[in-house]
Amino acid sequence: MASVRLENLRKEFGSVVAVKELTLHFPDKKFAAILGPSGCGKTTTMNMIAGLETPTRGFIYFDDRCMNDVPPGKRNVGFVFQNYAIFTHMTVAENIGFGLKIRGVDEATIRREVGKIAELLELTDMLPMNAGRLSVNDMQKVALGRSMIVKPRIFLLDEPFSNLDAAFRAYMRGELKRIQREIGQTMIYVTHDQVEAMSMADYIAVMDFGVLQQFGTPDEIYNQPVNLFVANFIGSPNMNFIPCYFHSQNGQGYLVQKHGNARILLDDRRRQLLERHPGNQDLIWGVRPEHLTLHAEPSQPEYLRATVRFLEPLGPKTVVHLELGDQDTIKVIAHPSYREKTGTVQWIEINPKYLHIFDAKTGLAIR
Amino acid sequence: MTQRPTWQIVLRYILVLIVVGWFTFPTYWMVTMAFKPKVEWSTAHGTIYWVPQNPTLDNFETVLTEYRGRFFRANQSSALPSIRSSIIVSIGGTLFALLIGTLAAYGLSRFSTDTGELPWYIALGRLGLLILVLLPFMVLWAWLGIIRYWYGILSFTLLGIAVNQLLDKFLALFYRGPTGSLAFSILQLRMFPPMAIVIPVMIMWSAFKLIDTWYGLIAVYGVVTFPFVVWLMKSFFDEIPRELDEAAIVDGASNWGAFFKVVLPLAKGGLASTALFVFILNWSDFLIALLLTTRDWPTIPVFLNSLVSSEIGAQHGPKAALGLLAVIPPVVFGILIQRYLVRGLTFGAIKR
Structure with missing residues (x-):
């Protein structure tokens, strides 16, 4: 060997x-x-x-x-x-x-x-x-x-x-x-x-x-x-990518969707990282469909509002395609029994642990 | 499906019979002629003999036994030396062409990016240029009086090869893309009518003292059929996936090992059909053997041509008898290898 x-x-x-x-x-x-x-x-x-x-x-x-x-x-x-x-x-x-x-x-x-x-x-x-x-x-x-x-x-x-x-x-x-x-x-x-x-x-x-x-x-x-x-x-279905920019307000850092108004609150480490990043107005956030959860009600303020477009029932799981903002599509893996109709408003919970941030110009991950 | 009217079926069979008869009648005539006694050869006695009336083996006896001076145009008095000659030079020429041709084909198939494809203007242009450049040298060689000798011929041949190579470089200055192709050059060897090259070959062979020798004939047959071997075998090798060679090489075989242990056994069907094809070409050649043999090594076709006696002219019966004998080797060869002629031995080796 x-x-x-x-x-x-x-x-x-x-x-x-x-x-x-x-x-x-x-x-x-x-x-x-x-x-x-x-x-x-x-x-x-x-x-x-x-x-x-x-x-x-x-x-x-x-x-x-x-x-x-x-x-x-x-x-x-x-x-x-x-x-x-x-x-x-x-x-x-x-x-x-x-x-x-x-x-x-x-x-x-x-x-x-x-x-x-x-x-x-x-x-x-x-x-x-x-x-x-x-x-x-x-x-x-x-x-x-x-x-x-x-x-x-x-x-x-x-x-x-x-x-x-x-x-x-x-x-x-x-x-x-x-x-x-x-x-x-x-x-x-x-x-x-x-x-x-x-x-x-x-x-x-x-x-x-x-x-x-x-x-x-x-x-x-x-x-x-x-x-x-x-x-x-890597990953199937593949990762969701949403173009966004960095915005800071009252000492808090946010990622704001470019084609819509979805906002994600960042932790301090990432906020500081992005504050120092020169291309921070041209970013992409990515998160895998399996790391997202759908809710019927906005029980937490940081949930993102999205509308169901169509479903892909795969047997052991269902892939839900939703519209986030104006033109971004986001896929979420839901329970196999999930059967919401097209047009239903859903609230997406993102686990910040699984959030990836990329520089849109270089394509490199920022972390 | 509706039943066709009877007259259509009958008409169809009549047409089929006419076509089949048209093509098989000469063979029938040769076979029956071989067994006809002298009186039945022609209509000199007032009748056409469609079927031999008194079948005899006399014709075979005539061609196979010695009787000096029977055929005044032949240098031999029996067909046996020409049969020996045909067997030796046909098999020898075939083996020679297969040996170098198969190796060349493998090389072209595996180690070359040469596809044999040239635009027509490049192919024609470089041939024209080649002739244009070589012509003055030929005149010079002739003026020096060395073109008739072996050193003149050899030096001119080498010059030709060198000019051919330089032409590639020269053309590449003006044209992007393939300017020369070894595979195409090999094919080009076959583009001249045999009559055009056989006279120069005769002069060269006489300078090299190769006229009327078995090795002289083998050399010509080998070269003449070489392009067929290369192009046929190349297509067979191209069908065998390269991964098979690579697998053998990774497992420890040399290039030669991969060729002989893996590729050639897989191509044996192709090799067999190529061998048969080339053998038939050599076996039936008349022109080259006629010009390159005199006394000792005329082949069967040359000997056949000389079966004329002073007594009654053309000896149709013995000619047919020898012709019938000459058909045997290719037929036997064909039957022996027919199971290799079936294509598809290599299929399933690989999934594309």
């Missing part, structure tokens, strides 16, 4: 910059995810770690060893591709044993190791089968097995489950996490699916346009997003 350290890693394809000065440290024996929308450079980063792409600039270290000039086959990484890349002209057993065969391991050892892996992945019955005849789900298991058998120092997975059906995907997520914990494997997982990243990873690196936005634990990413992109990308 090994940790992976990227230093000022940059990759250009012609005039397109796929990855920009990426500096990251994936800790040893941990499960890390690279999360981002398609085209954000996450697969390119992965290919550079595996050695399939040569960085334009920058360095890749496994532990303390620079890997830039080590060919992919000698890096001892396992790579699972989104489309499995199963060798259809071989049997399942030959597929799983491929890495050992290439390394010149003797037949008996290969058979034993293949047997072990097959058992772990519940593929034993399928070993003599032609790999091309497997179901999509089993193909992905074979791909996992083929990478696992060489006992890689680092396991790289490029959206491995995105082609699986939903139930099996959930099952495999659990299995993968179990295997990772059991053997203490360093894993780096590329995905555009935040649920996958949040549910499996110890650490998440959020990328956009080839730039690292934030690196941290799922908790940090969710609760302390550093900028608008991360705040917007």
Whole structure:
């Protein structure tokens, strides 16, 4: 096992910059995810770690060893591709044993190791089968097995489950996490699916346009997003963003909605922070739908007045879309039995603990 | 669905029979001719023999046994040397073209951004420029009197390659976009009519002392069919996802290992059909073999052409007999590999 350290890693394809000065440290024996929308450079980063792409600039270290000039086959990484890349002209057993065969391991050892892996992945019955005849789900298991058998120092997975059906995907997520914990494997997982990243990873690196936005634990990413992109990308339904400005009156600090008159009273720490902030007339406040509560009566003065637009009943919860002020929409997660009519006036309670404030120009969080 | 009137069905079958007859009659004529005795070859005796009246194997005996001077235009008195020659040069040429062509195709498919696409004016323009630039040198070489010798030919060929490369750089000064394409240049090899290149090749081969040798023929066949191999195999390789190579490489295989253990086995259907196609081209070639062989290595088509006797002129029966024999290898080859000809072996390897 090994940790992976990227230093000022940059990759250009012609005039397109796929990855920009990426500096990251994936800790040893941990499960890390690279999360981002398609085209954000996450697969390119992965290919550079595996050695399939040569960085334009920058360095890749496994532990303390620079890997830039080590060919992919000698890096001892396992790579699972989104489309499995199963060798259809071989049997399942030959597929799983491929890495050992290439390394010149003797037949008996290969058979034993293949047997072990097959058992772990519940593929034993399928070993003599032609790999091309497997179901999509089993193909992905074979791909996992083929990478696992060489006992890689680092396991790289490029959206491995995105082609699986939903139930099996959930099952495999659990299995993968179990295997990772059991053997203490360093894993780096590329995905555009935040649920996958949040549910499996110890650490998440959020990328956009080839730039690292934030690196941290799922908790940090969710609760302390550093900028608008991360705040917007994580969470479903996504965070509410309301343009506002800072206003101070009688020693109290308020955030005032630009397209309406909703006001939020700030605590002293935030008031002082915003007083010193130069762009404090051009702000955005954000709060997640799950951190808002709806009330029928304005029992507290700081509740915000909003009108129900429509409901999205999702089963275990209902997403209520409301109009706040003139043109801002705000989503609130309500109890599944919530059934207010369009046009009903509701009062929104905001827990100030969960309030995020961003500079509208730079997009950075202010805290 | 309504039943068609009977006359329509009958008419349709009559049309089908006419078309099928039109295309299969020559084959029928060749097969029956092979078994006809001499009197039935032509209408000299007053009748057309649609079916052999007295089937005989005499024609086969005639082509396969030695009888010096029987065919005055042939340098051999039996077909056996030409059969041997055809087998050796066709298989040799096919293997040669497959060896270099498959590797080139893999390179173009995986390691090149060259799509083989050039705008027509660039393609034509660079060909024109190439000829324009090389023409004075050709005159110079001729004036120096070295164009007829191996060193003259070799130096001129190298010059041609160098000028070709420089043209890319030159054109790139005026035109943004692809100015040269290796894949296209390879295809361009096939754009000349064979007649146009076979005379220069004959002169070159005579300078290199390659006329009437099996390796000389193999070299020409290899080069002539090379573009087909490259373009066919490239399309087969393009269909095999790159992730398969990458998976093999990450698991420890070298580029060659990934090619031979993973990509080539997956492309074997394509390889088999390409091999058959190229083999048939080589096997049925007449022009190149006619000009590049004299005594020892004429191939079957060349030998067929010389089956004429002083006694009765064209030997139709033996010609048909040898023609029938010549059909056998491609047919057998085709049957042997037919299960590889079925496409779709690689499908399901990957989900797109």
